[in-house]
Amino acid sequence: MKKGNDRTARVILPILTGLLLIAIWYSIKSIWSLHDFILPAPHDVLFAFGEEAPTLLRATVVTFLGAAIGFSTAVVIGFGISLALVSIRWLRYGIYPYIIVLQMMPIIATAAIVVILFDVGLQSVALIAFLIGFFPIVASTLQGLLSVPEGQRELFQLYKASPLQELVLLRVPNSLPYFFTGVKIAATLAVIGSVTGEIFAGSSDGTGGLGFMIMIYKSELKIAAIYAATLICCVLGFGFVSLVLTFRHLCLHKWHESAMDASE
Amino acid sequence: MPEGPEIRLQNISKRFGNGPLVLDKISIDAKPGEIIGVVGPSGCGKSTLLRIIADLIPASSGEIHHGGNSSEPAYIFQDSRLLPWATVLDNIALPHRLKGVARSERLALAEEWAGRMGLSEAASYFPRQLSGGMQMRVSIARALSLQPNLILLDEPFGALDAITRNRLNEELLLLHQQSGWTAFFVTHSVTEAVFLSHRILIMGNNPGTVSAVIENPLQFPRDAHARESIEFQKLSAEATAALHEVLAI
Numbered sequence: 001m002k003k004g005n006d007r008t009a010r011v012i013l014p015i016l017t018g019l020l021l022i023a024i025w026y027s028i029k030s031i032w033s034l035h036d037f038i039l040p041a042p043h044d045v046l047f048a049f050g051e052e053a054p055t056l057l058r059a060t061v062v063t064f065l066g067a068a069i070g071f072s073t074a075v076v077i078g079f080g081i082s083l084a085l086v087s088i089r090w091l092r093y094g095i096y097p098y099i100i101v102l103q104m105m106p107i108i109a110t111a112a113i114v115v116i117l118f119d120v121g122l123q124s125v126a127l128i129a130f131l132i133g134f135f136p137i138v139a140s141t142l143q144g145l146l147s148v149p150e151g152q153r154e155l156f157q158l159y160k161a162s163p164l165q166e167l168v169l170l171r172v173p174n175s176l177p178y179f180f181t182g183v184k185i186a187a188t189l190a191v192i193g194s195v196t197g198e199i200f201a202g203s204s205d206g207t208g209g210l211g212f213m214i215m216i217y218k219s220e221l222k223i224a225a226i227y228a229a230t231l232i233c234c235v236l237g238f239g240f241v242s243l244v245l246t247f248r249h250l251c252l253h254k255w256h257e258s259a260m261d262a263s264e
Numbered sequence: 265m266p267e268g269p270e271i272r273l274q275n276i277s278k279r280f281g282n283g284p285l286v287l288d289k290i291s292i293d294a295k296p297g298e299i300i301g302v303v304g305p306s307g308c309g310k311s312t313l314l315r316i317i318a319d320l321i322p323a324s325s326g327e328i329h330h331g332g333n334s335s336e337p338a339y340i341f342q343d344s345r346l347l348p349w350a351t352v353l354d355n356i357a358l359p360h361r362l363k364g365v366a367r368s369e370r371l372a373l374a375e376e377w378a379g380r381m382g383l384s385e386a387a388s389y390f391p392r393q394l395s396g397g398m399q400m401r402v403s404i405a406r407a408l409s410l411q412p413n414l415i416l417l418d419e420p421f422g423a424l425d426a427i428t429r430n431r432l433n434e435e436l437l438l439l440h441q442q443s444g445w446t447a448f449f450v451t452h453s454v455t456e457a458v459f460l461s462h463r464i465l466i467m468g469n470n471p472g473t474v475s476a477v478i479e480n481p482l483q484f485p486r487d488a489h490a491r492e493s494i495e496f497q498k499l500s501a502e503a504t505a506a507l508h509e510v511l512a513i
Contacts, residue, residue: 151341160336256349257392
């Protein structure tokens with residue numbers, strides 16, 4: 001009974017919060033008599049979805065492509081690099097400090113450099129989405145691969161396990177919760193990276209994504225359409241994170257507490 | 265019981281780096297099928313001694329001679345050290361997997377040992393779904409499934425409640441009766457050492473030395489009633505007095 005109540009609350013409370021936020025939005029606009037150029041009303045944003053539907057749909061596909069290519073590449077390469085770094089100590093000593101330093105680079109500055117090097121278009125957008133997701137995945141996965149409990153390492157030593165067996169049967173499973181933490185951060189950042197990339201690298205030949213369209217709408221003073229595009233970005237990001245959480249739940253829920261609550 | 269020791273420790277000493285001497289000239293023979301209870305104050309080097317015997321760390325000096333059988337010793341740690349992502353069966357089968365035993369063969373072996381340890385119904389469970397006692401049963405099954413001649417037990421039941429601990433002690437003796445392995449059993453409990461062992465090794469502290477070796481005349485097989493006998497009480501008192509002498513030094 002308690003569980004049922006909890007499930008209902010998890011559905012109803014976000015809806016109520018959403019309605020409250022819309023009410024606050026209307027109130028702010030009304031109390032301060034804000035012009036549509038400054039703050040469009042929620043229903044204006046809704047209309048913008050309808051008016052700009054074909055453009056927004058095409059832009060969404062482009063942004064999704066940039067984010068998906070960058071994100072999936074970051075997952076595969078990030079995991080592979082982590083395995084290499086944990087297996088070859090001198091490689092870790094030589095490269096890891098740079099991975100930490102590169103993680104500190106502001107994405108806006110990185111995006112500008114990427115566009116200069118690789119020109120505008122999907123390749124640069126995907127690369128920026130890749131760069132923003134790659135570092136958290138490597139940092140988290142490497143931590144998981146290295147932080148194996150001493151007792152379990154001793155157990156593998158006792159059974160005379162080879163380094164490959166220790167990697168595959170001990171370090172990799174131990175790193176999975178950490179890996180998914182990194183992937184979840186990367187998923188959150190994938191759309192941000194893609195949109196940031198499009199602002200710098202989205203082309204005007206009909207292939208611009210949501211970031212590019214936000215710039216166009218700004219120049220055309222279509223403020224409600226900017227809000228609509230921003231909301232689509234949020235939904236896209238939510239989709240990526242949900243996908244990761246689903247995978248995490250499938251892989252870990254039987255043994256790791258981080259993935260036991262499916263409702264997250 | 266065949267002649268000749270299963271394992272002979274000769275003047276085993278250990279020093280970590282430039283630190284103080286941890287173990288000083290430990291010498292003892294363990295006959296085939298003999299259980300030696302190792303009791304001593306915290307920090308006297310009991311676990312270090314077991315690690316040296318298991319070849320997890322090297323001795324600084326001294327020699328270890330194994331009897332005719334060269335099979336590797338099994339080790340049962342204080343914590344069960346189960347892999348949280350593996351089921352009970354996969355945990356029991358782990359050492360066999362690492363030795364390259366085929367999947368069907370190692371799972372059959374794991375099922376057999378799960379059955380012997382009363383874990384059949386929990387075979388597909390993950391460690392977090394098991395009680396502390398059941399986790400330790402899995403750990404014991406994992407070690408014994410290797411059919412070792414020598415078992416090193418490092419306070420395996422130290423974290424369990426008294427009832428579970430006594431029950432596992434009795435089960436361990438039954439398993440010993442079936443297989444006849446030799447064992448070193450490290451414990452902080454004098455009564456546990458008396459119940460399980462043929463001899464009790466009392467270790468002194470700073471550095472760890474053999475302070476006394478007490479013969480245990482209690483007959484095998486032993487069951488729960490053995491703890492109620494006068495001989496058991498006398499021997500426990502004798503071992504406790506020997507331990508107090510060590511602590512008083």
